[in-house]
Amino acid sequence: MGSKLPLSFYRRDDVTLIARELLGKVLCTNFGGVLTSGIIVETEAYSQSEKACHAFGGKRTPRTEVFYNDGGLSYVYLCYGIHYLFNIITNAADTADAVLIRAIEPVDGVETMLRRRKMTKLEHRIGAGPGSVSQALGLTKHHNALDLTEDHVWLERRGIKVPDDQIIASPRVGVDYAGEDALLPWRYRIAGSPWVSRAK
DNA sequence: GCAATGATTTACT
DNA sequence: GTAAATCATTGCC
Numbered sequence: 687m688g689s690k691l692p693l694s695f696y697r698r699d700d701v702t703l704i705a706r707e708l709l710g711k712v713l714c715t716n717f718g719g720v721l722t723s724g725i726i727v728e729t730e731a732y733s734q735s736e737k738a739c740h741a742f743g744g745k746r747t748p749r750t751e752v753f754y755n756d757g758g759l760s761y762v763y764l765c766y767g768i769h770y771l772f773n774i775i776t777n778a779a780d781t782a783d784a785v786l787i788r789a790i791e792p793v794d795g796v797e798t799m800l801r802r803r804k805m806t807k808l809e810h811r812i813g814a815g816p817g818s819v820s821q822a823l824g825l826t827k828h829h830n831a832l833d834l835t836e837d838h839v840w841l842e843r844r845g846i847k848v849p850d851d852q853i854i855a856s857p858r859v860g861v862d863y864a865g866e867d868a869l870l871p872w873r874y875r876i877a878g879s880p881w882v883s884r885a886k
Numbered sequence: 887g888c889a890a891t892g893a894t895t896t897a898c899t
Numbered sequence: 900g901t902a903a904a905t906c907a908t909t910g911c912c
Contacts, residue, residue: 730893738893740908749908767906769894786893817894827907858893888912899901 688712688844693835696757696776701783704776705731706874708841710848713772713790715823715839722798722823724790724813725846728875728882730858732773734782736867738858741782752831753782760839762820762830769817772825774834774841788873789814791881792822799823810880852877 691711698704706729714723732739734753740763741750752761753775761773761784777783790813792799799822803812813819820826825839832839855871875882 732893740893747909763893764907766892766894766904768896768904771893773893788893815895889910891909892907895904897901897903 688842690835691841691843693756693758696774696834697778698757699777699781699783701733701776701785702731702872704774705729705785705872706853708774708785708787709853709874709876710846712793712842712844712846713787713819713823713839714794714842715825715829716837717824720795720798720824722795723793723842724799724819724823725793725844726787726789726841727791727879728787728789728873730786730788730874731872732784732786736870738867738870739782739784744782750782753784754780755831757783758834760825760829760832760834762825762827764827765817770820770826771816772820772823786816787819788816789875789879789882790819790822791879813881848876 708726708729711726712723734741741753756779757776759775761775763771765771773784773786775784813822834840854875854877856873857869858873
């Protein structure tokens with residue numbers, strides 16, 4: 687097993703750097719004694735300084751309150767009434783930065799993930815896309831604002847190296863309403879991974 | 887209190 | 900490629 691990422695990893699002030707470094711790390715969940723995990727192969731950075739973020743401009747609502755905690759917490763949000771999106775809160779308290787996990791490559795508990803996704807055999811799309819990731823790992827809104835150094839949801843370093851030339855930066859999708867900020871290349875994925883969502 | 891909408895996925899034409 | 904599903908949060912009345 688790898689070593690759990692320390693809080694100091696999340697509390698740095700460069701959210702795009704954290705998003706890049708999360709590639710190749712392993713996201714783990716352990717609910718009811720069932721371990722499931724996957725290598726992070728696609729992420730997206732969000733910051734309060736750009737419109738695509740729910741907490742843009744320091745806006746506070748009951749939903750975004752968790753953004754203003756210290757880094758190292760989970761943020762699970764229900765989108766389109768159907769899909770849960772898993773984010774990691776980064777940076778210091780009162781600074782609303784976060785990284786969205788968009789795709790994983792299954793590692794542990796594959797059978798459990800298949801059952802959760804109602805699939806009979808392993809397909810590349812099992813962890814492709816933020817809604818799919820959450821479903822495969824069993825994350826729901828009940829797992830919002832969890833401490834990522836506890837033993838239910840956490841991230842590990844397993845010595846997987848992702849060289850810079852294997853990281854592709856591209857504009858984010860689904861954020862057209864953000865205007866110019868939608869063009870920021872804050873979406874990162876591992877080149878050549880078959881587990882990422884279909885490139886657009 | 888109520889209507890509009892979204893950090894998406896899936897299935898169908 | 901296009902459209903529908905579906906509901907918590909949000910913002911305005």
